[in-house]
Amino acid sequence: MSCVLTVDVGNTTTNIGLFSITRSERPSSAVEPETELLGSCILTTPDRLTTDEARIQLEQALALMPNEPIDGTILSCVVPTLTDSWRAALSFSCGVRVLVVGPGIKTGVRMNYDDPAEVGPDRIADVVAxxxxxxxxxxxxxxxxxxxxxxxxxxxxxxxxxxxxxxxxxxxxxxxxxxxxxxxxxxxxxxxxxxxxxxxxxxxxxxxxxxxxxxxxxxxxxxxxxxxxxxxxxxxxxxxxxxxxxxxxxxxTLTLRGLALIWQANVRHLRH
Structure with missing residues (x-):
């Protein structure tokens, strides 16, 4: 079992969830709904955010959740100016590599879209879940x-x-x-x-x-x-x-669960 911290930064709110995941023995591209939400938190998304501010928000959110060792983190952010701050905060506070949903991510879902890179990360997570x-x-x-x-x-x-x-x-x-x-x-x-x-x-x-x-x-x-x-x-x-x-x-919990499933689908890839 692994614990993954999921962060979905939307235009209005930022949702954070901690999931336990039972890993599948199937290929890494396979997505299995073997997840359990251990805790969650909803924050207001600001117009601007420094890395230190993101760290403070993250650590306050984690204080509301079970104290479990975090094996991985995954970030979905539709506000480009906030992506770097959240990625740095997750890396510093959790001490693990941060997976950011974007082009090249493994989902196991075929994208019949003219330009798959245009599809927002939250939309991808919803599709997967x-x-x-x-x-x-x-x-x-x-x-x-x-x-x-x-x-x-x-x-x-x-x-x-x-x-x-x-x-x-x-x-x-x-x-x-x-x-x-x-x-x-x-x-x-x-x-x-x-x-x-x-x-x-x-x-x-x-x-x-x-x-x-x-x-x-x-x-x-x-x-x-x-x-x-x-x-x-x-x-x-x-x-x-x-x-x-x-x-x-x-x-x-559809979007956050989708992020957890995407992390699961990419975990072997991250270890190489």
């Missing part, structure tokens, strides 16, 4: 600053996806663009037809997001020619899943 956990085909939906659809086809390949503004970004843009509209709480209203400005905005933003997701799911399945299990992760996943017409599984 969704395929390992839910099989092929599968559809992963990640809610955050952006809303990402990741499509795994019936052959287990990454078929592509959809990127759209996230629900919080949509609400913020609406309030910023229209002077008389307020910032609203992101929750579903009691009825579709709002009887106040806030309720009307909640209907348009929250119920509208659910309707958009349902519509995109229908379009994806129509284009594929078959349906697939749906898994939702990210900010407000449970609340939004309850509003969908489609049945969906909420998996809050």
């Amino acid at each position: 969704a395929r390992a956990t839910y099989g092929s085909p599968a559809l992963a939906i990640d809610l955050g600053t952006t809303m990402n659809f990741e499509v795994i086809d019936e052959h287990g390949a990454f078929a592509g996806g959809i990127i759209a503004p996230g629900v919080a970004l949509g609400a913020r843009s609406l309030a910023e663009a229209a002077a008389r509209l307020p910032i609203i709480e992101l929750r579903a209203p009691e009825r579709v037809i709002g009887h106040s400005t806030r309720a009307a905005m909640q209907s348009g933003v929250v119920l509208g997001e659910a309707a958009r997701i349902d519509g995109l799911i229908d379009a994806v399945f129509e284009e594929l020619g078959y349906s697939a299990p749906i898994v939702i992760t990210g900010d407000g996943a449970e609340s939004l899943a309850a509003l969908l017409r489609h049945e969906a599984t909420v998996d809050t």
